[in-house]
Structures are given as structure tokens and as C-alpha cells.
Amino acid sequence: MSDPRELYQQVIIEHNKKPRNFGKLEPCTHHAHGLNPLCGDDIEITLVIENGIVQDLKFQGHGCAISQASSSLMTTNVKGKPVEEAEQMVEEFRAMIRGSLDPTKDPNILGRLSLFQGVRDLPSRVKCAVLPWATLHSAIKGEDVTSTE
């Protein structure tokens, strides 16, 4: 098992302490609620999507450092991007956590999100990292509630 310090890097600790884009957009065009019933992580994502671009998005809720930092970094990476690109990030993020995409070798648009690669060595925490992305995917698809179970 890798040292948790490799995962709990400063960026993740810092985003957990001061999450970006925290709150709720009213009005919004898309929203979804994400639940991780096993550990109680609970987030709500609201988006404004216009002309195929994620103009703005916010999240709120509670959870562990991994899910909070993952949510925060997701918002900063997705904001201003075309919806197709956001969906591509959802796919690549999931693939990275599953171990089928190595951001140091395979082409990707994950950028700083590759910080979360270490989660693949902590199977019990995979759902925490993926929750905001699964919720974003649901919001874009128009599903109200998502669960990582």
C-alpha cells in the first residue's frame, strides 16, 4: 500500500479546507444530488449550461477530504469547458481511478486532477473520489439523484 501522504498532498488538504465554488447556483439549468450511502458523503451540484458550455457550477455538502477536494478541483477544471469536454473528464477520471488510464503515460485532459491517481491504491476510498464526477454526469444527463453504490 502506498503511503497515504502521497495521496493527502498539500493541494488536496488545501482544497478540503477551502473548497472552491462551494454553494448553490440559483437559478440553475442542471442539478443532481450525489450520495455515498456506505460512508455518508453527500453532495449537491448545480450548473448553468448555456450553448453547450458549462458557464458556471457549484457544489455543496459534506464528506471526507478526498470527496471534498475532488469536488472542489472538479469545479475549477470543468468551469468554462464545453459539456463534451466535461464528459470526457468524467470518463478519464473514472478510468484513472480504476487503473485503466495512467495520466503519466496515456493522453488525457485531466491536468491537475491526476493528483487523485493514488486513490486507486485505496479501494475503500474510490467511491469518495468518484462521487462528484458521477454526480456531475447525472446532472448533465438530467438525473436528479446518483449513488456510488
Next chain:
Amino acid sequence: MTKYLDVATIRQDFPLLTAPFHGKRLVYLDSAVSGQVPLPAIERMHHYEAYEHTNVHRGVSTLSQEATDSYEGAREKVRALLNAPSSKQVIWTRGTTESINLVAQAWGRQNVKEGDEILLSAMEHHANIVPWQLLAQEKGAKIKVIPMNDRGELILEDLDGLLTERTKIVGVTQVSNVLGTINPVKEIIAKAHAKGIPVLVDGAQGVPHMPVDVQDLDCDFYVFSGHKLSGPTGIGVLYGRKELLEAMPPWHGGGSMILSVTWEKTVFMGIPAKLEAGTPAITQAIGLGAAIDYLKGLSFDRIAAHEHALLQYATDRLKAIEGLRIIGEAANKASVISFVLEGIHPHDIGSILDHEGIVVRAGHHCAQPVMQHFQVPATTRASLAYYNDEADVDALVVGIQKVKDIFG
């Protein structure tokens, strides 16, 4: 070690606790999730599977008769453990959850009607909530709750008012799996009985920590899981008052529980068989019997005294950590300690401790109403058993310091 138990010697009976785990000494502080199984119980199950395996209550073979004797012998061990009047009042189930579902379905469907009330305590495990909710929904009955204070103690002054003529049953845990609170179940039972209301005691976290006497408690149902008592998973117990068990209809139907079957009519056996359809968990029952023998050899009184001393030590050491808050500070506690660290989520604590070889539980502990009461999403829980010692507690304290360092 404490003056009550020689933990170093006891640990020799637990290979998992003595073998290196990811290169470290395993610090197992998660016995409330599942107790480790001692070698004598493992060896007993191995011997049964290797040299004695067959089915029970079947045919005339010597093999089957010997298996039946071992299996029924385990039932007698449970009877003695609980001081039940008769081993016929010991029903095998898969565990606490199944025991409660059995009562809620077989007894509950017969006795709970529309508008009736089911009274549960504020600190129940989901296993003692959801089966009753299912019944209440089906019958149009209502769930009521005995409240607790912020130390995690039930507010018994409210009990009399909550026990009404509509109350059909009270369900209460002997020991809270989150808070460690030892509830005054004897007093609760006396108050309920004064109004003719039966009481089910969830002993899942009780029986591992203290001697239990169902006749002294005067409870109507007592349920527990084998695996919390250092036995295997897949086996549990429902003890019930004789008249109640006898009046209950079967829950599951099938083999082993019938006297005769025709296309027109089936005649059922008496208890316990009536409530035990199908081939039971024979190996697991025998294993649980062996685990009970092992614990009796250590003495339940000594186990309780050891755990109490260790709980005191752990509480003092944890309380000295800045930013740590213990959830559940009842005057009367078993060796279960939940805590939160300011600004750090329990799952992060759990992951970092895990890397240090320290096994704790992080989460809602299948008791979300308790989390809601204390307004926390989750807690970290350390549960101590007879094979734990001060060194385990010291390792936990060092581990928590590391968590705090990482989170700065």
C-alpha cells in the same frame, strides 16, 4: 496486560494478531464489527468439516447422530451462556438481524395492528429499526422513540409516558454499538412489564462484554450474533420466552420443521424446530459453541473487568488529544469509543490509521439516527476486546497524532 487477563498469552490463540500485517504489528480495534476467532474454535470447525461432516436430524447413521449431538450440544452451550430455562428456547438464526426480522415477522404480524405503537430507543442499530419499520408500514403501526441525552444515555424519565396501551413491544439495545452505553435494560423491562408489554433486547454488543442472564433480566426476546462473540459469521441466536415462541407461527417453511406433510395440510414441530426451516449452519453453530467454551475458560467476569480497565486507559489517553471529542460519555459504558477530530473527516482518519496497521471503523456504524442526534456525519470508532492491551491503545494515539500532522 491488566491484572485480569494475560493478553500476551491469549494473543497466541489469534494468528492474525501475531503475524505481521503489511510489515507491521496489526492493531485490531474493530471487535464491535466482528470479534476475532480463537484457534480452538477454528480447529473445532476444521475437525467437524474434515472428519464429521454430514447433516443433522437426518436418518439413523452414526455420523448423523454424532453431528446432531455436537450441533445440539452447541445449543446447550448457548442456553447455559444466557441462563435460559431450556435449550428449546434457543433458536438458531443467521445473526442478530435475522433474529429481529424473525420476531418482527412471525410475532409482530400476529400481534401488531393498525394504530399500535412499537417503542425503540434512540440508539438502536439499523437492525433493530428497519425490521420494525417494515412491519409498521405493513400494519399501519407507529414507531416511537425513547430519547437520549447528549452524554448518550436514555432518558428514562420519559419512558413511562411512552409506554401506552397502544405499545405492543419495546426494542432496546443492551449496549450501543456507537456510544458504548450500557443501557439499564432490566429497569426498562420492569417498567414495560408493569404494563404488560414485552421487550426485545438486542444483545449483539452486550453479550461479548458482560455476563448475561435472560431470567434475571426477565426479557422476552434476547438476540445476538455469533461473530461478535468470537464465533464465525452466519450464525446467531434468538432466545425467547417459551409461551411467546410457542404461539408464534413459523416464519420460513421447509424441511426440518415439520411433523407431517400432505397436500392438504402440514403439521409443524414444536420449538425450536418450528422456527428453523432447512439445513442449518451446523459448522458455525459448533464453532460458536467452541468460542463460548474458550471465553468461559477466560471468564466473562475477567473479560468485563479487563475491558473496563482498558476502556478507562483509552478514554484518558484519547481525551488528552487536542481537538478530539469523544461521542458517548455515559456513566456506564462498555469498551466501545467513538470520537471525532476537529476538521478531519472520519474516513480520512480511518485510511491513514489503516496504513499504520490500525483497524478501526469509520462511518455511521449502521446507526444513522445516532449520528443525526450528535450532528456528525460519521465517527471513528475504536472497540476493545479481551485480546487488546495498552500497547494497542498507545498505537492508536500515535496514529491519531500522525493524522493530525498530515492535516496540519
